[in-house]
Amino acid sequence: MKTTPILLIDDHALFRSGIAMVLQASLECVEIFQAGSLEQALRLADIEPCLVLLDVQLQGVSGLEGIESLRRKWPVAKVVMVSAFDLSEVVSEAVERGALAFISKTERPERMLQQIRELLADDGAPAPRSVAISPRPRLTPRQCEVLDLLCQGLSNKMIGRRLNLSEHTVRGHVQAMLAALQVSSRSEAVFAARRLGLIR
CATH class of the missing domain: 1.10.10.10 (Winged helix-like DNA-binding domain superfamily/Winged helix DNA-binding domain)
Known part of the structure; x- marks a missing residue:
C-alpha cells in the first residue's frame, strides 16, 4: 500500500518528535520526515511530501519567509502553518504567501489530527490563493x-x-x-x- 509522506519542519525537537509519534500512531500509511530548519528541509532529496507542517518561528529563515521556497521545491505539497501564536497578522501573511491552512500548537491533539486528516483526504492540488476552498458561510x-x-x-x-x-x-x-x-x-x-x- 502506498504511503503518504508528511514533512515536519520545527526547530523544537521535542515538539517535532511528539507530533511525529502522534501522526504515526493515528494515521494509516504515513511516512514522517523531519527537519529542524528550513535550510535542512530544502536539502532533503528523494522525497515528495503531500503535506508540509511548517512552524512559523524557525531559527534562521522563518517559516513565513520559507513558504515560497517550499512551494517551488514541492509544488503539489500542501503547506500548513503551525504556531503557538494566535496573531491575525501572522495568519494573514501566511495566506498571502501561499499557505493552505493554519494549525495552532495549543489545539487538542484530536482536533489537530482531524484537520490533518481533512487536508490529506482532499487529494486536489493546493488551491490558488484567490480561490475559495469552501462555500462562503452566511454571516449576519x-x-x-x-x-x-x-x-x-x-x-x-x-x-x-x-x-x-x-x-x-x-x-x-x-x-x-x-x-x-x-x-x-x-x-x-x-x-x-x-x-x-x-x-x-
Whole structure:
C-alpha cells in the first residue's frame, strides 16, 4: 500500500518528535520526515511530501519567509502553518504567501489530527490563493463587523467598545462566527476569512 509522506519542519525537537509519534500512531500509511530548519528541509532529496507542517518561528529563515521556497521545491505539497501564536497578522501573511491552512500548537491533539486528516483526504492540488476552498458561510452583518475587527487583532473587550456591545454579546457573536466558518480558534477564523474573501 502506498504511503503518504508528511514533512515536519520545527526547530523544537521535542515538539517535532511528539507530533511525529502522534501522526504515526493515528494515521494509516504515513511516512514522517523531519527537519529542524528550513535550510535542512530544502536539502532533503528523494522525497515528495503531500503535506508540509511548517512552524512559523524557525531559527534562521522563518517559516513565513520559507513558504515560497517550499512551494517551488514541492509544488503539489500542501503547506500548513503551525504556531503557538494566535496573531491575525501572522495568519494573514501566511495566506498571502501561499499557505493552505493554519494549525495552532495549543489545539487538542484530536482536533489537530482531524484537520490533518481533512487536508490529506482532499487529494486536489493546493488551491490558488484567490480561490475559495469552501462555500462562503452566511454571516449576519454584525458577525461580519465582529470578524473584521477580530482580523485586526482586537480582543473581545476592544471589539465591544468599538461596536458599543457588551463583552458577553461579542463572545456570543464570535462563537456563532466560529461555528459558521467551521473553525475552533480565532486564528483559524482569520485564516478562513482571508481565504474565503470575507475580508480584505
